[in-house]
Amino acid sequence: MARPSNTLRRREQIVDGLLAAMVAHGYDGASIVAIGKAAKLAPGLVHYHFDTKAEVLLALVERLVQQVRARYAARAGDRLDAFIDAHLALGSDADPRAVAAWSIIGAEALRQPDVRRLYRAALASTLRELKRLVAARLREQGRLTRNAGSVSAAIVSAIEGAFRIAAAAPGSLPAGYAAPMVRRLAHSLVTAEPRA
């Protein structure tokens, strides 16, 4: 009578542990022991379910990306605004720990090729979807869509920059400012495009 595998649950628990430890002490400070402590698990178990510490981080990145997608899908109303809000993690389903973690992940992407790959993929997917939304909006307003890519790039840059500033220089920008700021920015850029 083998006991049923709880691997999936354990993996989630460990990823949670990394999230908590990372937000509290940074990625380097999130030692295996610290992750285990945060997850209320023995350190050895972390390596039973993940080969390396880096793999845990990759699992966390994937989870955060899924969460943003789910948040976007769940959000009603104007799609462009919903997209911006979902990425800036605002509204009733906000998760400040996820925001902090995403900043740290952007930093780790500088050092870990695997993280970089996931980060880049997430960014590419974001850009693709955003370009679709921007193009649709431009068409609605009877404007040319040839600059949709560049407009999207500007929006994504502002989103990522808002993350970076919020994490690295908290207080430099007013709290809760990011989403309205980026929304307005999107609106301005769209409106500046010439009519067809």
Add this chain to the structure above:
Amino acid sequence: MARPSNTLRRREQIVDGLLAAMVAHGYDGASIVAIGKAAKLAPGLVHYHFDTKAEVLLALVERLVQQVRARYAARAGDRLDAFIDAHLALGSDADPRAVAAWSIIGAEALRQPDVRRLYRAALASTLRELKRLVAARLREQGRLTRNAGSVSAAIVSAIEGAFRIAAAAPGSLPAGYAAPMVRRLAHSLVTAEPRA
């Protein structure tokens, strides 16, 4: 005096070593030995001229900030465009290693309070100057200046985001795209402000 002091030169050399090692292997990967190797100096010498590794990083941050200021001052033409260009390190005096380093510094600011302090100070100073330039531009065009702060915040976010993306997800945005993109963004935001 028997032995003329070459401390200043050596400190610069070590800061250069950190820059090189950091761009190549990240801040953690830039061990004292690696810094020494990059600077062609014995590892012990790093600690002869700097008390801690963190101090070397602080010296590098200060140098990069000075470089941006010097670049802005040296640049002719429209001040707002010059400011954006200087910060995105474009043009004939570009330094791709500095760009990469600035991204890493933003990441280190998450973990090292002293780096955070410098980073925040640099950002605050950037915001202040930018707000001045934006307000001036708005006045020139006979527009209200009440949103100058928020416009500046958007521009700075886009600049920092461009850095982050360039470093963490190279190739996601077209090369050399950042400056024109942020310039256009600045123009759109200014133009969107209502006339006085």
Add this chain to the structure above:
Amino acid sequence: MARPSNTLRRREQIVDGLLAAMVAHGYDGASIVAIGKAAKLAPGLVHYHFDTKAEVLLALVERLVQQVRARYAARAGDRLDAFIDAHLALGSDADPRAVAAWSIIGAEALRQPDVRRLYRAALASTLRELKRLVAARLREQGRLTRNAGSVSAAIVSAIEGAFRIAAAAPGSLPAGYAAPMVRRLAHSLVTAEPRA
């Protein structure tokens, strides 16, 4: 529990390793590697069971103090003589390594505040008990007890001095001389006190 904890045993082993390494090479010479070698353990294990090297020393101090107390308690006969003998570690339960270690500890107390605290506490406790014994002896002999404190101080000084000399200038005093010498000294001082 999968892996039964052997922490207590390991800690004792490490403390033993420090004792051995310290007696052989002094406290500074007792590097983590040397302690590990003496304990037949991997060096990393020392820091798994103790946060710092200083903590190992503190554990050793505590153990030595306990040993002296136990020796005194176990010893029969005249309490004052028993006390002196127990502190000078003579008799069948002698431990020459402990004698050497205690000297080194007195030296380390000069530099490490935590060691100093323990050393001082041990000394204070010794003085207190000794004063009690001396006063009792004085009363037995119908003498005034007002100088019991000063007599005790002299005895303790002689004990500590004997340690210091035995360790720092071995051979200066005849071996096995310390206890009789201090016993006689105690006797003389007591006898010199005036009758009530």
Add this chain to the structure above:
Amino acid sequence: MARPSNTLRRREQIVDGLLAAMVAHGYDGASIVAIGKAAKLAPGLVHYHFDTKAEVLLALVERLVQQVRARYAARAGDRLDAFIDAHLALGSDADPRAVAAWSIIGAEALRQPDVRRLYRAALASTLRELKRLVAARLREQGRLTRNAGSVSAAIVSAIEGAFRIAAAAPGSLPAGYAAPMVRRLAHSLVTAEPRA
């Protein structure tokens, strides 16, 4: 026209530097740089005048021994009391830094064979002279001199113990207590010897 050698003066200066640095930060804390700073000399000069750091310590030990001898010679009155007082560094020519240094030297003797040799020699010379004084006193009082050695050993132990306690557990014994205590101890021991 060669400049006159100032080697002797420099050596004194360096020994002074070690004394100051040692009292302030212990022997290990007295790095060559620290010694140089205390002596207002460049670190390289220390090694010009002394081959090793240990040699500086040996010079200091020799100087302290000379000072005690000089103090004893200069002191009038009862020779035994003068001897005790001179060794406990009391009276108008007291030097608290020398007292502290002597304690540290006793500790260093545990680790450095050369220091141990000097320390032992100093102790032997002290014992020899003390035995002479004790024997003379016993004869004056018409007592047997056969225990003069053991009495002297007790006195020397008490002196060294007082040093050790003063340094390692300051406050455990009342200040200024050492000399009277040891004097009384000497008196008791002498008086306890049987008449011839």
Add this chain to the structure above:
DNA sequence: CATGAATGAGCTTTCATTCAT
């Protein structure tokens, strides 16, 4: 599956000593 002890490589930092100037 789970535990937590064990390993050893690698890190920053200190410092006696050397030596070019």
Add this chain to the structure above:
DNA sequence: CATGAATGAAAGCTCATTCAT
């Protein structure tokens, strides 16, 4: 003689990873 930069060998400590139980 004097300076202070330069060297390199330790040292203590951290930690991802392994593995006996």
